[in-house]
Amino acid sequence: MKRLALTSALSCALSAALLTPLSALADRPFILPAMTLNSGTAPLITFDAAVGENLFYFDHNTLSIDNLIITAADGSIVKPESIALGKLRNSFDVRASLQGTYKVSIVNDMLIANYKENGAPKRWRGNAESFAKEVPANAEELQVFQNQSRIETFVTNGSPNNTALKPSGKGLELQAITHPNDIVDGEAASFRLLLDGQPAAGVKVTVIAGGARYRQKLGEQFYTSDADGKIKINWQGAGMYWLQARTSDNKTAVPAAKERRVSYIATLEVLPQ
Numbered sequence: 165m166k167r168l169a170l171t172s173a174l175s176c177a178l179s180a181a182l183l184t185p186l187s188a189l190a191d192r193p194f195i196l197p198a199m200t201l202n203s204g205t206a207p208l209i210t211f212d213a214a215v216g217e218n219l220f221y222f223d224h225n226t227l228s229i230d231n232l233i234i235t236a237a238d239g240s241i242v243k244p245e246s247i248a249l250g251k252l253r254n255s256f257d258v259r260a261s262l263q264g265t266y267k268v269s270i271v272n273d274m275l276i277a278n279y280k281e282n283g284a285p286k287r288w289r290g291n292a293e294s295f296a297k298e299v300p301a302n303a304e305e306l307q308v309f310q311n312q313s314r315i316e317t318f319v320t321n322g323s324p325n326n327t328a329l330k331p332s333g334k335g336l337e338l339q340a341i342t343h344p345n346d347i348v349d350g351e352a353a354s355f356r357l358l359l360d361g362q363p364a365a366g367v368k369v370t371v372i373a374g375g376a377r378y379r380q381k382l383g384e385q386f387y388t389s390d391a392d393g394k395i396k397i398n399w400q401g402a403g404m405y406w407l408q409a410r411t412s413d414n415k416t417a418v419p420a421a422k423e424r425r426v427s428y429i430a431t432l433e434v435l436p437q
Contacts, residue, residue: 191215192372193227193429194406195268195317200345200433202321206261208245209319211268214253219406220374220431222252227315229254231271235328237264237321260321265345267328270315273335275421279303292417299420308421312336317431318344333361336409336428341394347434349402356393357409359426363393367411371397374404402436 198210213227226249236242237260244256260266277288277299288299299306312335318328324343331337338344342353357364369387376382387395389409399405409428416424 191217191224192219192406192408193315194220194431195227195270195315196220196404196431197268197317197319197433200317200319201435202260202319204321206259207321209258209260209266210255211244211258211317212253212255213270213315218377219372220404221377224252226250226252226254227270229256229270232256233269233271234258235267235269236260237262237266237325237328239327239330258319260319263322264325265318265320265328265343268317268319270313271335272311272313273417275308275310275418277303277306277308277420279306295418295420306420308416308418310416310418310421310424312424312426313429314427315429320345331358331361333358335360336364336367336411336426338407338409338428338430339393344430344432347399347432348437349399349434350437352396352398354394354396357389357395357428358393359411359413360415363389363391364411365389365391365393367393367409369395369407369409372406373400374406399434402434405432405434406430407432 193215196212202209213229214222215225215227216222217224232244234242234244244258246257248255258266258268274289275292275295279286281300281303290298314335314337324345326340329340331339337358339356339358341355347353357367367389371385373383383400389395407430412423412425414423
């Protein structure tokens with residue numbers, strides 16, 4: 165009987181794995197706020213940074229917060245509180261002492277090099293300043309690319325404002341046409357993608373609603389930015405959403421790098437009517 169029960173359990177587990185869409189098992193980084201709309205004199209807002217196989221679940225790995233940038237409602241940079249580094253997520257708090265919108269970002273810009281040294285394979289990661297010092301000029305079979313990524317979310321204390329939403333002009337960014345904390349189910353939201361501060365046309369965008377573990381299908385939506393960099397998103401109900409945009413070009417930080425890969429990810433909350 166025990167062997168029969170074990171065989172049945174393994175069979176059920178295998179069937180569940182086969183029924184799970186492969187796209188649902190992808191690794192997706194995100195920053196998840198406990199609440200996007202807050203009120204009070206100085207509310208404390210908790211955030212989790214993770215890489216999930218299921219969106220907004222802590223089921224795979226942590227997301228480094230070494231390059232965390234918190235832009236306050238007046239445009240100033242503030243520090244996180246109560247940082248807790250875990251094995252499946254990294255957490256921190258932000259005290260929203262100002263009225264308005266805060267932008268929470270993890271911004272990475274690195275070069276990745278693969279090469280051989282005396283016949284042995286080598287892999288290097290670092291910034292453009294250290295590339296010339298640390299990678300041999302005569303490296304064999306040198307392959308270099310630049311990777312720029314920005315992972316963001318937005319929270320508001322009181323009424324939304326746009327000061328913290330000002331683009332940096334570096335890499336791929338989302339410019340708000342619809343405010344990211346004023347998104348409502350049943351109303352399309354519009355944004356503009358910028359690459360190095362300029363409208364980015366033809367960029368592929370994927371939008372996925374959270375809670376996919378309770379759906380038979382992942383339910384991705386796919387968009388492409390128009391000639392002015394704009395996208396208009398139609399939501400599939402209230403809840404948390406994950407947005408990703410990716411593109412590439414040859415505008416690299418060093419001549420040795422032939423390709424720049426840029427990506428943008430945002431966690432957005434869609435409110436009910």
